[in-house]
Amino acid sequence: MLDIKQIREDPDAIRAGIAARAEDNSVVDRLLELDASRRAMLTNVEELKSKRNKASKEIGALKKQGKDTTDTQASVRDLGNQIDKIDGEIKQVDQDLRELLIRIPNLPHSSTPRGADESGNVPVCEHGEKKTFDFKPRTHIEIGEHLCLFDFQRATRMAGSGFPLLTGLGARLQRALVQFMLDLHREEHGYTEISTPILCGSKAMTGTGQLPKLDDDMYKLPGDDLYLIPTGEVPLVNIFREEIIDRPMPLYLMAHTQCFRREAGAAGKTTRGMLRLHQFEKVELVKIVHPDSSYDELESLLKNALTVVERLELNYRVLELCTGDMSFAAAKCYDVELWSPGQNDWLEVSSCSNCEAFQARRAGIRYRREDKKVDFVHTLNGSGVALPRLIVAILENGQQADGTVKLPAVLVPYMNGIEKLELPSA
């Protein structure tokens, strides 16, 4: 959520920021109008309330003296009616303001490249070489079916398309990766491991910015005001909703969760196999930091995610997302992508974003400054990293001519000494 005061003071900057995200910025005029009338009504009604408070006290005093107050009471009752009327109007304006504010995306940081869509994203770096094979590389689906690592057909039978069913070594590989990532981030990067709810209420979803915009992209349980989380970012950031944080920052939090996405409107895209699922696992990293340090923290968050794929000996590249391709809450965002020989394309496995105070303002997450004033924290999030496409990359990059898959050395201890994936009977 943007700061209404900032909109009041510098509407042009806000208009420019919204336009950079290819969104309609005429909302700013409407906001200014509502804000002005709200303040006028507030001044008015607070004056009336002040009068009423004074008069009520006088009535109390008079009654103690045993005097008759019938007339005064009648006039104060009239005051009260006026107040109720204006209060009702203010409430409506507040609602209208909030409805508008809550739908405006975050303003892009000045360093975020301008652009309308993904073609405007800027490559930052590429690490490693695209693997070449002296045989025709198979896709992860072919490899997985051959080695019995997963079974999408049977998954479809129980839940419809887009749900994972990992079997045998496939399931073990995923668990090993989770364990590896959590250990790495805890031991070397200082994150605290959290186990969270995977259903959250609408207030939490609004706090991190999934609602109202992504309502159709989430699975919900309307009878209970609960949504299945689309990312671990939701519960992690919402831990401190409506709080003034009284512990030393920065806070580094991580959670391994299931994530659920309806992917409405994604039909027809690259949805085969593990590339795009309604349910997937992810290790999520969240930082809650002092505003002065959030851009340094974004760089180190990105490094934390990159360390995962480097240790796994994978070929990756980093993109700086442009204004038109960034998610709703982000002011600046890096994507990490892995090379997929089977797709002959890059696969996104992590987005590392600095949301600045956007989520903090929505969710009421504050800290106390040196001068004792209360201010909003900055929040950052990034995948560290998402599992399905990571598995795709490991399978497709590690595949051998004989149909087996060589595992990265760092995973071997997590697989109880297994160095390559092969058929159990082989």
Place this chain on the structure above:
RNA sequence: GGAGGGGUGGCUGAGUGGACGAAAGCACCGGUCUUGAAAACCGGCGUGCCGCAAGGUACCGGGGGUUCGAAUCCCUCCCCCUCCGCCA
């Protein structure tokens, strides 16, 4: 799910219609004292909104109501605790 008891500031906890944004204690911050510290004493110490400011206004789990006036009374929802039931 049933019965009962509760939700008040960072924490503990008083407050049952007016002088209560709210006692007291703890914690915290500043000061006095001290070589320093502790103790003692003095002072400060919630958040939002409106306002250049003075100040005003709102908030005692959420929402609604009664009243000139609500932390206090009524309705409703949520949450917590105890007991019973059920259950992984």
